[in-house]
Amino acid sequence: MPIPPVVLTPGVSTPAEVEYPPPLRPKMPSQQVTTVPASSVSVAPPTNVVEAAKQLAAWTAVDKHVTKDCQVIGIGSGSTVPYVVERIVAQGPEVNKDRVFIPTGFQSKELIVDAHLRLGDVDQYPHIDVTIDGADEVDKDLNCIKGGGACHLREKVLAEAADTWVIVADYRKNSEVLGTNWTQGVPVEVAPFAYAKVLYNLRMLGSTNPKLRMAKMKAGPIVSDNGNFVIDAPFNETEMSDPLTLLTRIKMLTGVVEVGLFCHMAKAVYFGNQDGSVMAKFYDGHEEHYDNTSPSNEVPPPPAAGAGAAKAGGASLSQTTKEADTGVQPPPAPALGVHQ
Numbered sequence: 001m002p003i004p005p006v007v008l009t010p011g012v013s014t015p016a017e018v019e020y021p022p023p024l025r026p027k028m029p030s031q032q033v034t035t036v037p038a039s040s041v042s043v044a045p046p047t048n049v050v051e052a053a054k055q056l057a058a059w060t061a062v063d064k065h066v067t068k069d070c071q072v073i074g075i076g077s078g079s080t081v082p083y084v085v086e087r088i089v090a091q092g093p094e095v096n097k098d099r100v101f102i103p104t105g106f107q108s109k110e111l112i113v114d115a116h117l118r119l120g121d122v123d124q125y126p127h128i129d130v131t132i133d134g135a136d137e138v139d140k141d142l143n144c145i146k147g148g149g150a151c152h153l154r155e156k157v158l159a160e161a162a163d164t165w166v167i168v169a170d171y172r173k174n175s176e177v178l179g180t181n182w183t184q185g186v187p188v189e190v191a192p193f194a195y196a197k198v199l200y201n202l203r204m205l206g207s208t209n210p211k212l213r214m215a216k217m218k219a220g221p222i223v224s225d226n227g228n229f230v231i232d233a234p235f236n237e238t239e240m241s242d243p244l245t246l247l248t249r250i251k252m253l254t255g256v257v258e259v260g261l262f263c264h265m266a267k268a269v270y271f272g273n274q275d276g277s278v279m280a281k282f283y284d285g286h287e288e289h290y291d292n293t294s295p296s297n298e299v300p301p302p303p304a305a306g307a308g309a310a311k312a313g314g315a316s317l318s319q320t321t322k323e324a325d326t327g328v329q330p331p332p333a334p335a336l337g338v339h340q
């Protein structure tokens, strides 16, 4: 039955006068977007050594790589990335007001929006200054397994689009060979209708028991932000020792959308350690260590609890820091002296 045309009777409300319920997130005038204090970022304080290590890594990486001239910034996914956003917000509204932030998925989009940072997308900004992301495991050559949260397609797009791609992780992710600690397999995003064929292909490639990743609170498989399925494909140590070859083989399988092996992409990886230090490994093979042994780097204690970054755990970590290299003035960070 055709929909009848709307007939407007004089004196009766026009559609424009109808009151609609408010949007879920009130639209903020642009000047407000830039003046929300850092303390509004709701990152729970680190409650254990692993969380503290993630925060240390994230803060240090932001201090080193999110410089004043970074205008387009990619935000990765996972449990380490909220600390990245926290530290960026702590750089202050003045520096953030002209920046745009590109998410790698639903989670990071929410982080950006909730922090009142400006959201963009990679189709508007195909050239990114710096992307900071987490990883499930990193090998000695800075190759990574990613996709534990099924975000690796968008993550790889934002990694490739970035001049600088930086990884932040805790000490458990640091391995000689991929697959040592992350044993559930290489995440492989597949077009749903092709999953059974790709499972078969992966077995032929030598994967030991590849599995379709199932949802926890939903019957059936997990569905990525792109509407695809994810297979976790374990391979033996020999295959994992040459991740670029393995990546190429898996990527060639028709039906595969993206593979959670990121080879030769990272410029630097920051590992937060149990002892409160941070180790950074760089693509050229050199390493840097940040700890609290350099008195020349001491700065005043952080603001009182509840204010800014201290609220998010800064006060419980090291209280001395090296002045950030970013040209912006964040609050005291956990990363300290540099030993090469």
Ligand SMILES: O=C[C@H](O)[C@H](O)[C@H](O)COP(=O)(O)O
Residues within 6 Å of the ligand: 076, 077, 078, 079, 080, 081, 133, 134, 135, 136, 145, 146, 147, 148, 149, 150, 151, 152, 155
């Ligand atoms: O798909 C998810 C991403 O690749 C994450 O960056 C990765 O799983 C690491 O997450 P987390 O920092 O929680 O260990």
